[in-house]
Amino acid sequence: xxxxxxxxxMVLLAVVRLADAAYGARIRxxxxxxxxxxxxxxxxxxxxxxxxRKKLLRSIETGPEPIRGGRTKxxxxxxxxxxxxxxxSQAMMQKMADGLALDSEAGTI
Numbered sequence: 001x002x003x004x005x006x007x008x009x010m011v012l013l014a015v016v017r018l019a020d021a022a023y024g025a026r027i028r029x030x031x032x033x034x035x036x037x038x039x040x041x042x043x044x045x046x047x048x049x050x051x052x053r054k055k056l057l058r059s060i061e062t063g064p065e066p067i068r069g070g071r072t073k074x075x076x077x078x079x080x081x082x083x084x085x086x087x088x089s090q091a092m093m094q095k096m097a098d099g100l101a102l103d104s105e106a107g108t109i
Contacts, residue, residue: 002054004089010035011047012086015057015076023062023073024048048076056082 004012014030015022027048028039051057057076064070078086 002056002085002088003092004085007043007047008051009086009089010037011044011051012056012078012082015078016086020075022076027076051082052076054085055079056085 010031011027014027014034017030018026024041024044028041028044031037031039031044048057048059052059056079058079059074059076062073062075064072
């Protein structure tokens with residue numbers, strides 16, 4: 001199976017977490033809120049495009065918001081391939097960590 005980088009996993013997990021509300025700004029908010037990591041909108045959209053090219057995500061453009069000057073949004077969902085790939089990637093990371101006792105505060109193994 002395909003392997004995902006850390007940021008790609010974060011993006012896919014944020015999309016899953018947001019369900020029908022997974023659009024750029026919200027995905028960014030979830031990643032930043034849950035990880036404390038600053039995410040530039042350019043890096044996010046580059047990852048979204050890459051994940052879509054890999055057929056792990058699909059997107060649709062919504063109609064404009066029902067307010068004056070409302071904007072359209074591109075909403076993302078995982079494909080079945082994306083779900084399998086994310087699960088595989090997480091399982092591989094867990095296998096790598098199994099049996100290790102990491103003390104992140106002390107910086108020891």
